[in-house]
Amino acid sequence: MRIETLAVHAGGESDSETGAVSPPIHLATTFRHGPAAERVGGYEYQREGNPTNDRLCAAIAALEGGAQALTFASGMAAISTLLESLAPGSRIVIPDDCYTGLRVLCAEFLPQRGIEVLTVDMAQLEAVQAACADGIDLVWAETPSNPRMKVSDIGALARIAHAQGALLVCDNTFASPVLQQPLALGADIVMHSTTKYFGGHSDVLGGALVFARADDVHARVAHRLHIAGATLAPFSAWLTLRGCRSLPARMAMHCANAKAVAHFLSSHAAIERVNYPGLPSHPGHEIASRQMRDFGGMLSIELRGGKTAALEAAGRLRLFTNATSLGGCESLVEHRASVEGANPVSPVNLLRLSVGLEHVDDLIADLRAALA
Numbered sequence: 001m002r003i004e005t006l007a008v009h010a011g012g013e014s015d016s017e018t019g020a021v022s023p024p025i026h027l028a029t030t031f032r033h034g035p036a037a038e039r040v041g042g043y044e045y046q047r048e049g050n051p052t053n054d055r056l057c058a059a060i061a062a063l064e065g066g067a068q069a070l071t072f073a074s075g076m077a078a079i080s081t082l083l084e085s086l087a088p089g090s091r092i093v094i095p096d097d098c099y100t101g102l103r104v105l106c107a108e109f110l111p112q113r114g115i116e117v118l119t120v121d122m123a124q125l126e127a128v129q130a131a132c133a134d135g136i137d138l139v140w141a142e143t144p145s146n147p148r149m150k151v152s153d154i155g156a157l158a159r160i161a162h163a164q165g166a167l168l169v170c171d172n173t174f175a176s177p178v179l180q181q182p183l184a185l186g187a188d189i190v191m192h193s194t195t196k197y198f199g200g201h202s203d204v205l206g207g208a209l210v211f212a213r214a215d216d217v218h219a220r221v222a223h224r225l226h227i228a229g230a231t232l233a234p235f236s237a238w239l240t241l242r243g244c245r246s247l248p249a250r251m252a253m254h255c256a257n258a259k260a261v262a263h264f265l266s267s268h269a270a271i272e273r274v275n276y277p278g279l280p281s282h283p284g285h286e287i288a289s290r291q292m293r294d295f296g297g298m299l300s301i302e303l304r305g306g307k308t309a310a311l312e313a314a315g316r317l318r319l320f321t322n323a324t325s326l327g328g329c330e331s332l333v334e335h336r337a338s339v340e341g342a343n344p345v346s347p348v349n350l351l352r353l354s355v356g357l358e359h360v361d362d363l364i365a366d367l368r369a370a371l372a
């Protein structure tokens, strides 16, 4: 089945009791069982699973082509539940350009648990190879990456990781499974902040992990989730499942709008550089063309006038709201260096754009006026 069809139907069988076409939201925290804890309907306690959440897990696993999916209270809950299930003494590699929360988790929390973290440019395969040469347990990829939109070769990273007996995990939040399916390219686990494109309306927090195999890694992470309790609430699962239904349709428009915006900005005199993998000038364009179906709704720009010009432009935009996050219907802009805390890593002249579902001519007019 094609992804548009899966998105509409996966996890969506009508309610067996009422025939309701929209799935019920099961809010029960506890489920009746027999005197010796015999399960009646397959469930026991909400932290360990509930029917609404199971529908979402089925849908996300189907969309990513995985054997199993787990959902979490946020994307960071998914990341930390996975990484904290590693044994002390484990070594991992993360990208030099990646989601800020991952960087902070790796800098502040994982070393306390005896996990060694190396940072490399994942676009440089020799550098990844060198980082892995002394033994590695997990390679973390994020492609396209936040906020510089770097592209890394998922198939090549999988070969490097597997040669060392390591797992390859891919944060697929920016692309969504509609545009890129890392498991088919060799990754072992896909991670999502479902807060973004899956939810799609900037109103529900969540995260997911999708596993290529229902193996002991999956069992270990599922056990940690059920005990440590970073569980997704049923109403959040329901909203995210609703988001799945329109994900391919929304992604098509996000991609078309972002492509037009990227082309407009790349010939604008105020812009030094546009980071969008759909532009032939992007260093990762060829790899992205191979491993992605389209190039997504995210891009970043670097302005000629430095930090001042970036802040002025962000302040003059009217349709692009100054706000963090991405993947909603509304367009957002963010000066990343300003939100990265005391030691920002993004260039000070960089703005990140989440291109929404407004008419693209209105978005371009807004950018033209703000950059004038």
Ligand SMILES: *Cc1c(COP(=O)(O)O)cnc(C)c1O
Pocket (backbone or CB within 6 Å): 074, 075, 076, 077, 099, 101, 142, 146, 171, 173, 174, 192, 193, 194, 195, 196, 205, 206, 207
């Ligand atoms: C937002 C985001 C996360 C973290 O997800 P939350 O739902 O905010 O916890 C991780 N990775 C990427 C690429 C993100 O954009």
